Amino acid sequence: MTKSSGRGGRPRASSRRTLEDAAGELFLEQGYARTTIDQIAQRAGVGRNTFFNYFATKSDLLWLDVDDTLRALPEVLAAVPAGLAPSAALREALLELAARHPHRGIPLALSQRETIGAEAEFRASGLERFLGVAAELGEFLAARSGRSPGDRLVHAASSAAVAALVSGAAGWALAGVERGALVEAVREAVDPVCLGYAPLLDAGPAVTR
Amino acid sequence: MTKSSGRGGRPRASSRRTLEDAAGELFLEQGYARTTIDQIAQRAGVGRNTFFNYFATKSDLLWLDVDDTLRALPEVLAAVPAGLAPSAALREALLELAARHPHRGIPLALSQRETIGAEAEFRASGLERFLGVAAELGEFLAARSGRSPGDRLVHAASSAAVAALVSGAAGWALAGVERGALVEAVREAVDPVCLGYAPLLDAGPAVTR
Numbered sequence: 087m088t089k090s091s092g093r094g095g096r097p098r099a100s101s102r103r104t105l106e107d108a109a110g111e112l113f114l115e116q117g118y119a120r121t122t123i124d125q126i127a128q129r130a131g132v133g134r135n136t137f138f139n140y141f142a143t144k145s146d147l148l149w150l151d152v153d154d155t156l157r158a159l160p161e162v163l164a165a166v167p168a169g170l171a172p173s174a175a176l177r178e179a180l181l182e183l184a185a186r187h188p189h190r191g192i193p194l195a196l197s198q199r200e201t202i203g204a205e206a207e208f209r210a211s212g213l214e215r216f217l218g219v220a221a222e223l224g225e226f227l228a229a230r231s232g233r234s235p236g237d238r239l240v241h242a243a244s245s246a247a248v249a250a251l252v253s254g255a256a257g258w259a260l261a262g263v264e265r266g267a268l269v270e271a272v273r274e275a276v277d278p279v280c281l282g283y284a285p286l287l288d289a290g291p292a293v294t295r
Numbered sequence: 296m297t298k299s300s301g302r303g304g305r306p307r308a309s310s311r312r313t314l315e316d317a318a319g320e321l322f323l324e325q326g327y328a329r330t331t332i333d334q335i336a337q338r339a340g341v342g343r344n345t346f347f348n349y350f351a352t353k354s355d356l357l358w359l360d361v362d363d364t365l366r367a368l369p370e371v372l373a374a375v376p377a378g379l380a381p382s383a384a385l386r387e388a389l390l391e392l393a394a395r396h397p398h399r400g401i402p403l404a405l406s407q408r409e410t411i412g413a414e415a416e417f418r419a420s421g422l423e424r425f426l427g428v429a430a431e432l433g434e435f436l437a438a439r440s441g442r443s444p445g446d447r448l449v450h451a452a453s454s455a456a457v458a459a460l461v462s463g464a465a466g467w468a469l470a471g472v473e474r475g476a477l478v479e480a481v482r483e484a485v486d487p488v489c490l491g492y493a494p495l496l497d498a499g500p501a502v503t504r
Contacts, residue, residue, distance in 0.1 A: 209422060209426075210419050210422070213418060213419070213422045217418075238462075238463070238466045238480070238483060238484065239483070239484075241462050241466060242458075242459045242462040242463060242466075242483070242484035242485075242487070243487070245458040245459060245461065245462040246455040246456075246458045246459040246462070246484075246487075246488050247455075248458065249451075249454040249455045249457065249458035249459075250451045250454060250455045252454065253447075253450050253451040253454040253455070254447070254451060257447045257450060257451075271447070274447060274448070274451070275447065275448075275451035275455075276451075277491075278451070278452070278455075278488075278491035278492040278494075278495060279455050279487075279488060279491050279492075280491070281490075281491045282486075282487035282488050282489070282490040282491020282492065283487040283488075283491065285487075286487060
């Protein structure tokens with residue numbers, strides 16, 4: 087808590103980081119529910135409008151490193167080699183995404199859950215992210231497998247894959263200092279899903295559906 | 296909308312059903328957000344306290360048939376033959392659960408989504424149910440596989456299985472009048488998950504973990 091708090095004159099590029107720090111401090115000092123956006127902006131030495139230049143809602147501040155990683159998903163998907171079978175491409179994308187996440191990037195809502203007390207908000211805002219990732223993976227799987235984006239198998243596979251990803255990542259985040267590598271936790275969780283859907287996903291488009 | 300609205304003197308056993316009907320009418324007439332618990336109780340001809348005898352929140356009224364089915368989960372799990380391997384036991388439980396659900400039991404929030412406009416509430420209250428079912432399946436899988444309830448593989452498998460279950464059930468619910476049997480849609484979605492985790496789940500407890 088010795089970091090300097092910004093008060094004007096600070097270069098624009100650091101406003102985002104200053105807001106993140108201010109929010110983290112306030113959440114730890116007084117809990118998530120009692121912290122307002124105005125308080126965060128005031129602590130960061132910026133106006134309320136500046137807050138909304140960087141964040142859409144207060145709950146975005148529960149997801150900082152995770153959101154940075156998820157923003158890379160389109161790039162990760164585009165970089166998956168075209169020659170891979172759909173199930174292997176899905177696996178590759180999930181492991182690459184995990185590999186990009188910073189080792190210390192554990193949401194405060196998990197690492198400081200008792201202090202911050204944001205469980206319901208964290209779950210609800212997590213669900214939005216879950217559904218967003220599942221939709222992106224669904225489009226990717228559809229394109230790679232020659233199926234339609236509304237295909238039931240594509241939907242089930244992408245849903246199950248994200249659930250396994252979240253399970254692996256949450257287990258890793260809650261495992262304490264000996265948590266090892268995220269990519270290993272994710273591999274352990276998602277490999278069976280990719281394996282299980284492989285015979286159907288990799289067989290090409292369904293003949294009638 | 297020709298059903299009689301209750302006004303006192305009605306036998307206690309039907310208060311629940313009367314409240315369900317009143318809520319459904321009001322949601323369709325004026326949307327979910329604008330309907331209050333007091334309005335539902337008034338339309339049903341009962342007091343506010345009676346409402347809370349049957350439902351904890353307004354959002355419970357979005358899940359009627361689904362909640363009836365989910366309440367049977369402990370019974371379904373207990374009835375799964377002891378001789379089945381853990382992955383086969385998981386599959387059996389999910390299919391039996393789907394088989395018990397009434398064919399017309401599609402949540403109004405899905406079948407009348409534009410009219411009712413409860414998407415955010417439906418998602419959030421659905422997440423609570425998702426996590427509850429995943430926890431129940433996790434305990435079941437742990438017991439059947441000789442692993443601990445906190446085991447990572449058990450957590451990933453139960454999460455992925457529920458995600459596939461929800462995917463299959465949602466696809467079925469949204470498929471319109473030619474939706475076929477729920478159990479078939481669920482089978483198609485969850486079979487790959489059970490297949491994929493089978494080699495690990497069915498191999499017995501991990502030696503070191």
